[in-house]
Amino acid sequence: MVCTANDLLGWKDFPKGLRVLLLDEDINSATEIRSKLEEMGYVVSTFGSEKDALSAISDNSKGFHVAIIEVRADNKDGRFKFLESTKDLPTIITSDVNCISTMMKCIALGAVEFLKKPLSEDRLRNIWQHVAHKAFNAGPEDRSEPLKSEKASSASDLDICLKKEDIKEYFNQNQEHNEEVSVEGHHEDQDHILTEKACVDHDGESKFVETTCDDLVVDTTITVTIETDTSKSLEEGIGKPLSNECCPDHTNTMKRNEGSNHPSSRPTKSSRRKIKVDWTSELHKKFVQAVEQLGVDQAIPSRILELMNVEGLTRHNVSSHLQKYRLQRRHILPKESGWKWPHSTPGNHYLQKPIMAYPPYHSNHTLPPTRVYPAWPPPPPPQMYYPAWQSSDNWMWHPYSGVQAEAWGCPTVPPQRTSFPQNTAQIHISDSRQSSQAIPMNSFDNYPGDEVIDKAVKEAINKPLGLRPPSTESVIYELLKQGISTFPH
DNA sequence: GCCCTAATAT
DNA sequence: CATATTAGGG
Numbered sequence: 001m002v003c004t005a006n007d008l009l010g011w012k013d014f015p016k017g018l019r020v021l022l023l024d025e026d027i028n029s030a031t032e033i034r035s036k037l038e039e040m041g042y043v044v045s046t047f048g049s050e051k052d053a054l055s056a057i058s059d060n061s062k063g064f065h066v067a068i069i070e071v072r073a074d075n076k077d078g079r080f081k082f083l084e085s086t087k088d089l090p091t092i093i094t095s096d097v098n099c100i101s102t103m104m105k106c107i108a109l110g111a112v113e114f115l116k117k118p119l120s121e122d123r124l125r126n127i128w129q130h131v132a133h134k135a136f137n138a139g140p141e142d143r144s145e146p147l148k149s150e151k152a153s154s155a156s157d158l159d160i161c162l163k164k165e166d167i168k169e170y171f172n173q174n175q176e177h178n179e180e181v182s183v184e185g186h187h188e189d190q191d192h193i194l195t196e197k198a199c200v201d202h203d204g205e206s207k208f209v210e211t212t213c214d215d216l217v218v219d220t221t222i223t224v225t226i227e228t229d230t231s232k233s234l235e236e237g238i239g240k241p242l243s244n245e246c247c248p249d250h251t252n253t254m255k256r257n258e259g260s261n262h263p264s265s266r267p268t269k270s271s272r273r274k275i276k277v278d279w280t281s282e283l284h285k286k287f288v289q290a291v292e293q294l295g296v297d298q299a300i301p302s303r304i305l306e307l308m309n310v311e312g313l314t315r316h317n318v319s320s321h322l323q324k325y326r327l328q329r330r331h332i333l334p335k336e337s338g339w340k341w342p343h344s345t346p347g348n349h350y351l352q353k354p355i356m357a358y359p360p361y362h363s364n365h366t367l368p369p370t371r372v373y374p375a376w377p378p379p380p381p382p383q384m385y386y387p388a389w390q391s392s393d394n395w396m397w398h399p400y401s402g403v404q405a406e407a408w409g410c411p412t413v414p415p416q417r418t419s420f421p422q423n424t425a426q427i428h429i430s431d432s433r434q435s436s437q438a439i440p441m442n443s444f445d446n447y448p449g450d451e452v453i454d455k456a457v458k459e460a461i462n463k464p465l466g467l468r469p470p471s472t473e474s475v476i477y478e479l480l481k482q483g484i485s486t487f488p489h
Numbered sequence: 490g491c492c493c494t495a496a497t498a499t
Numbered sequence: 500c501a502t503a504t505t506a507g508g509g
Contacts, residue, residue, distance in 0.1 A: 276499095276502060300492065315491090320502060323494070491509105498504070 002088055003065055003135045015128030016041035019062055021089070023053045023069040023082070033068065033094075033119060040125050050082045057086060065131045067091040068115075076102050083109035090130035094119060277317045286310060287321060 008014055020042045024030040027048070034044045045062055047053035053069075056062055067086065071079045071093045083091060083106060092113045093106045103114045112130045115123050279287070290307035291299040301319040308318070 279501080302491075316503075319492080320504085324502080327494090493509080494507090496504100496506080499502085 003131050005135045008132060008135050013041075015131070017043055018065045018128050018131060019043045019045070020127070021053055021057065021062070021064040021067040021069075022046045023048075023050065023067065024094070025049070025070065025072075025075065029070065029117065033124070036119070036121060036124055042127075050078045054082065054085060057089065064089055066127055068127065069093055070117075071095045071102060071106060073097075073099070073102070076105075080105060080109055083111055086110075090134050092127060092130065275312075277313065277321070279321055283310065284321075287318070287325070291322070291325070 011017075018041075020037055022030060022034055022037070022044050024033065024046070025048050030046045030048070034046050037044045045056060045064070047056065053067075057064060067089050069079055069082060069091060072095065079093070083093075087110050090112045091110065092115055093103065093111045094115045094117055095103070096117050098116060103111075106114065112133075113123075113127075277283070286308045287304065290304045293307055294300075294303050299322065301315045301322055304322065305313060305315050305318045
């Protein structure tokens, strides 16, 4: 039976109830294995011959999820045939002997694992992973184009994301429980699943992710991204190291767990690095919005965090991001090399770092919450200030012009030039100039004139109680309102 | 304890 | 590389 990710998700106490086909002519061995498996909650059907096994499979009533078949020198041909005809069924081969060539052939024929007898309980216990693996990796023939850059194709990303989302979902379900019970809560079972990142989405308290992760993510990496901009849920990817205890004879588990190196001891708080937040465009956008809503001067991590209202995000995350954000602004702002604007001659005040003329004040109640508000610095070319934003999550902090609007939530024109994002600012700008009518907003070609701007600026200042210099956005907003510039909307 | 920055680790 | 973490100072 081909198990889908969804099946697993809905599978309450997976892997309990997993149906195992056991093919072993040695009755003693068979019963032994069977009873072990049953203890573990598997549902086992034992067969003494391929024929029986095959007919049971084709019968389809059993819906096996995984098979364990014994291979010997004297029955291997039959087993090969069996393997060939059961490609869909994850099949584990077992044997008393280590005959590499036989095993190799089995593997070549699709066997998922070779286990030497006597079968280790751990191995047996974890046979479910083949089912899971299949479930989560099945699908569109071949997603295996590893050559593609990770961020290159959004389609494939998405695809992968969905898959992994399932996985994580699965994680969460189980982990929630474990956390509740937590004193002895181990998570060995999940440790196996994958080492890749997975995306997940969940709704819950903002505490949830954090505590959960803290508790059970020993060395995992979780990437957090916003799923949609309206929802506050996150997608997280979990990369789990292989559990140290289930692969006793494998070498790849070494060198993890620097801190608490008791192989089977519960993760202690020492050895874990925080989850890693993936600041995707969506997330960053939210961040920027929060910052601007607060006003740059009041934008402190805790408030930003609050405003962003993204679960799973911690103050530290925000803090870190904020640090970077500020740095970026600071460096881009003043006399940074090469940033010339078409209309800004040398003494250009637009490039000056703003002076804070007003005491900080926080007011965001006067405007609708989804807008971006006057924050602070007087209007330099907006593009200069914020990270460029690329529609993929591959955004940069470079001051490219034109693309970033989205970054701070400006209802601006989508860049209309197909060539935009990677061009240098220079190119882009000069480019824009030629078609000023078409791209009014982001180029300053339609520069309305100082008086008008000033007026708009003033209004922007006065609007929110006149306490802070307007942000770029507010100016733009005002300009927009006044029909200045030919902003499309 | 929170915030900020810079430096450093992963 | 992007983030997290840490350290030192307010």
